[in-house]
Amino acid sequence: MCGIVAYIGFQPAAPIIYKCLGKLEYRGYDSCGIAISNRDNITVEKDTKRVAALQFNTLPLDGKIGLGHTRWATCGEPSRANAHPHVDCLHKIAVVHNGNIENFEELRKALVGEGHIFTSETDTEVLPHLIEKYYEGELGQAVTRAIKDIRGSFAIAVICAGEEKVVLAKQKSPLVIGLIDKEYIAASDIAALLDYTDRVMYLEEGDVCNITTVGIELYRNGVLTELTEERIAWKPADTRLGGFSHYMMKEINEQPRVITETLAAFEGVSEKLIGLLDPPENRRTSLLMVGCGTSYHSALVGKYIFEELIGRPVNVELASELNYRANVIADKVALAISQSGETADTLQAVRRIKATGCKMVCITNVEGSQLSRLADLSIYTKAGPEISVASTKTFIAQVALLYAICISHANIDEILKKDLERGLGQIPILIRQFLNEQSNIETLGRYLATFNNVLFVARGINYPVALEGALKLKETSYIHGEGYAAGELKHGPFALLDSNTPAIAIVAHDRTYEAMLTNIREIKTRKAPVIAVVEEGDKEVADLVDIVIEVPHTDPFFSPMLNVVALQLLAYYTALERGCPIDFPRNLAKTVTVE
Amino acid sequence: MPKRAVILAAGGGSRGRPFTATKPKSMIFIAGKPMIQHVIEALEENGIRDIIIVVGYRKERLCDFIGSGGSMGVSVNYVVQPRQLGSADALSCASKNLDDPFLVLPGNKFLRADTLAPILNATSPSVLVKTVSDPPRSSIITTKNNRLESGIPLERRTTATFREKGNFTVDTRVYSLDRNIFPFLEEASSIISALDSMMQKGLGVNIVETSGEWSDLIYPWDVLPVNGAVLKHLQPRTAGKIGSDVYLQGNVNVGDGTVIAPHCVISGPVIIGPGCKIGPQVSLKGPLSIGTNTVIETFTYISNSVIGSDVQISPGGIIEDSVIDDGTYIGARFTSVSGEADIHVGSEHYQQKIGCMIGEGCRLGSGIIAKPGSIIGNFCRAEDLKVISGEIPDKSMVV
The missing domain is CATH 3.90.550.10 (Spore Coat Polysaccharide Biosynthesis Protein SpsA; Chain A)
Incomplete structure (x- = not known):
């Protein structure tokens, strides 16, 4: 799981690749490297550093063709030798690769037997040697031949000393080409291209592409094919910090606007959606939702929304689990959620579900992503690029869409529908109010930073929020946070409670309120400090617990969207106090493009 | 330079x-x-x-x-x-x-x-x-x-x-x-x-x-003349869905995904942001700005005003020379008719022809009359059938 970049044009390649790599660090940042082709030489600079720390001034500045890579180690530990780009024995061919080569062990044995010398533990290194083996004077043909031997997923970019071209190939991993006048940049994601162009071309499965400064030759299924150019709507500025100290804080503050814009954009597709999501004959059968990580949590909120409002049973599955289930049981239509639309597990699950004849609806943040192209209907969160590895604004946008989808359902009573629309419409301003007025979360973060374990408990529709709160704390502050349904505490986790394990209780004024109060009393009896997220003015809970975080009053049905903001801020300030790299936590990557 | x-x-x-x-x-x-x-x-x-x-x-x-x-x-x-x-x-x-x-x-x-x-x-x-x-x-x-x-x-x-x-x-x-x-x-x-x-x-x-x-x-009422000045340069544009028998006059700019239901009369300059729902039978008279995702329900009349985003205006509203900020909900038959008003700001007082000015996130009940020059703070609430005048501080409850 990595980010790749390739450049060919008339400018020095190294600084452009260096800048693009910075935008791809969300895909991994264990190590990085750049290779520059300068007539008959290829120069490689790579290290186990973040992109910003990579020294690229040793690279030849007159090289106008090059490759870049930022790595999230999957095969071989993060080390200088294992960093990309990888080269062949003669140092003439350089390759960067995103994906996973399943049969690399056997290929490697065969190549070693033929006398090739390997210098790393990676799967990728078989590529330059294979290409070297098949090279007969033209790089494109050698790559086409080499990838026939490979099983697995890959997006690769290859350069060869003495040839003024970049060759790309794609199988199951994302790759997009940015078109500039007589210049081309290929990258794993459009985020890397935004500063340079809005004209892009997406590669499809099995495509091989030769790029020279004259133009692009695209081979689709071995046939030379006309390329189709697309325009992207994202603006370059969206991926800079713009006055905030961290992307996470910036993105938390964007949430009110993101909800408003997501809901405004949603209206257009609602009618088509009702027919797809809920044809009359299968109202009582369960609707399958799949996602990973934070998207899984938003699907869980979706379960409560759909079941409460339209009485449709929902089955939420982790994509990674579904993929190894003997049978996929899906109804006529299923829903997949992924921020990037490139999450490998989710894509695999969608392919499996579709194979059963089921239609797919997806919620994603990236137009043109693999997920949106696989799905029968795509609904977009208008969150803009999310840089922070810990998701905030896309979670809330996904949840807002799930509410909107459900509320737009035809079978809801008109008066109730009005009430719900009004309630949802007020959420952005209530979050703004909360962001403006909350005053004690920074202090609470400093307090929480002193513990090693934190329990998050809630019931009902806020239970997924407890899970999300725990995940945020883990990701950003490296504190072990655990989300639990409050009723489950006495079936085990109670054994963990003591004065060194604070509990964070999320209390909504719905039918779970009394039961939550009982749970809080039980926790207090075990001497555990309790922080409660409550609606403003709730005296009863305030008297019971140690500290409260007050959120503005709203219909408890919508409370997850306010409560989650409180937990996001709490995780942020805790991580800040502990000095963690908030936007780029260790061992993680934003988009998980490997299984 | x-x-x-x-x-x-x-x-x-x-x-x-x-x-x-x-x-x-x-x-x-x-x-x-x-x-x-x-x-x-x-x-x-x-x-x-x-x-x-x-x-x-x-x-x-x-x-x-x-x-x-x-x-x-x-x-x-x-x-x-x-x-x-x-x-x-x-x-x-x-x-x-x-x-x-x-x-x-x-x-x-x-x-x-x-x-x-x-x-x-x-x-x-x-x-x-x-x-x-x-x-x-x-x-x-x-x-x-x-x-x-x-x-x-x-x-x-x-x-x-x-x-x-x-x-x-x-x-x-x-x-x-x-x-x-x-x-x-x-x-x-x-x-x-x-x-x-x-x-x-x-x-x-x-x-x-x-x-x-x-x-x-x-001052809050300065929003209206500035709005008028900006909208003089409005470029007409129609996106979204515009229903049958909608009468558009002058420069009207409608955002993506906005739905204008049948029989609305809109005389520009009026700008309506994306994702709004207007009408049916709503009359809008410029200069008027409406934000994103705002709902204006049937039989409402609005002139020379600035309406924010995520605002909801229930049926039968009459709104003149007024400013309504983001996320405010307004119940049915709301009336804010323009008139000469003495407005006190601190120790100073001003005379203005104005409707009302409402902050963010308010929830106003049905049948409310806001007298000219009333200023309703942020996150206020008002029960049904109240007559509001003067300045209401933030987070007040009008009972």
Whole structure:
């Protein structure tokens, strides 16, 4: 799981690749490297550093063709030798690769037997040697031949000393080409291209592409094919910090606007959606939702929304689990959620579900992503690029869409529908109010930073929020946070409670309120400090617990969207106090493009 | 010619309440854009794309919206003014980042590209001025032979009545400056008083007059004339879905995904943001700005107003000369008819022809009448059938 970049044009390649790599660090940042082709030489600079720390001034500045890579180690530990780009024995061919080569062990044995010398533990290194083996004077043909031997997923970019071209190939991993006048940049994601162009071309499965400064030759299924150019709507500025100290804080503050814009954009597709999501004959059968990580949590909120409002049973599955289930049981239509639309597990699950004849609806943040192209209907969160590895604004946008989808359902009573629309419409301003007025979360973060374990408990529709709160704390502050349904505490986790394990209780004024109060009393009896997220003015809970975080009053049905903001801020300030790299936590990557 | 501009947008703006209680004044939305974006666009049109914004009060909201400026074709960097100590202090916060000459602009005044044109070629230091017939005292300066005579505002020089009638030269708060200003900023409260001390040290301060549009936004009712001025330049555009028998007259700009139900009458200039639902049978009369995701239900009449985003107006509303901020819900048969009103702001009082001004996130019941000049704070609630007048503080409950 990595980010790749390739450049060919008339400018020095190294600084452009260096800048693009910075935008791809969300895909991994264990190590990085750049290779520059300068007539008959290829120069490689790579290290186990973040992109910003990579020294690229040793690279030849007159090289106008090059490759870049930022790595999230999957095969071989993060080390200088294992960093990309990888080269062949003669140092003439350089390759960067995103994906996973399943049969690399056997290929490697065969190549070693033929006398090739390997210098790393990676799967990728078989590529330059294979290409070297098949090279007969033209790089494109050698790559086409080499990838026939490979099983697995890959997006690769290859350069060869003495040839003024970049060759790309794609199988199951994302790759997009940015078109500039007589210049081309290929990258794993459009985020890397935004500063340079809005004209892009997406590669499809099995495509091989030769790029020279004259133009692009695209081979689709071995046939030379006309390329189709697309325009992207994202603006370059969206991926800079713009006055905030961290992307996470910036993105938390964007949430009110993101909800408003997501809901405004949603209206257009609602009618088509009702027919797809809920044809009359299968109202009582369960609707399958799949996602990973934070998207899984938003699907869980979706379960409560759909079941409460339209009485449709929902089955939420982790994509990674579904993929190894003997049978996929899906109804006529299923829903997949992924921020990037490139999450490998989710894509695999969608392919499996579709194979059963089921239609797919997806919620994603990236137009043109693999997920949106696989799905029968795509609904977009208008969150803009999310840089922070810990998701905030896309979670809330996904949840807002799930509410909107459900509320737009035809079978809801008109008066109730009005009430719900009004309630949802007020959420952005209530979050703004909360962001403006909350005053004690920074202090609470400093307090929480002193513990090693934190329990998050809630019931009902806020239970997924407890899970999300725990995940945020883990990701950003490296504190072990655990989300639990409050009723489950006495079936085990109670054994963990003591004065060194604070509990964070999320209390909504719905039918779970009394039961939550009982749970809080039980926790207090075990001497555990309790922080409660409550609606403003709730005296009863305030008297019971140690500290409260007050959120503005709203219909408890919508409370997850306010409560989650409180937990996001709490995780942020805790991580800040502990000095963690908030936007780029260790061992993680934003988009998980490997299984 | 200056290549870099500093926009001062740190101030709190207590006189702009309720709209400035939750955001900086420069983030008040007019015609779908915050005030500061109109300023940025004016700079961009003049080829000034390197912009520093001094932020302070409620800076998150501004930084979130403007970001790095790329979507407006400019590059924005931020400087934080830790405490709101006036424009001189704000400018000195940015002093490290400035090369000669540079432009200084306010984030909360309405101006256009041609307003700025005369000062771009002026020798620094210079002040852009405009002749106005009834300006607030605090912005009147005196000049002689195109030089500043006294930068001390009239407010502190005379005991004249609160608004002067006649032709007065007003400091537009737009300056072309160089590094020589910095030593004078320390002792001064505002940039114009720093220029005044420069002048007293014998350094000339040039005066450049503009004939372009410029208007001030100080009080909440100032939103309406600024809205009128901005919408004069509205480009018509129809997106979304426009139902049958909808009558559009004048310049009407409808955002993506907005649905206008049948039998609505819209006479421009009216701008409606994306994702709104209007009608059926709604009558909208310009100048009128409506934000994003706003719902205006049947039999409602709105004229000369600014309606924010995520606002919901129930059936049968009559709204004239009013400002309704984001996320407010208004029950059925709401009435806010325009009339002459005496409005008290602190110790001052003003006479205005105005409807009402409502802050963010309010929930008003059905059958409410807001009397002319009423100011309803943020997050207020009102029960059904109330008559509201005067100023209601933030988070009040009208029972």
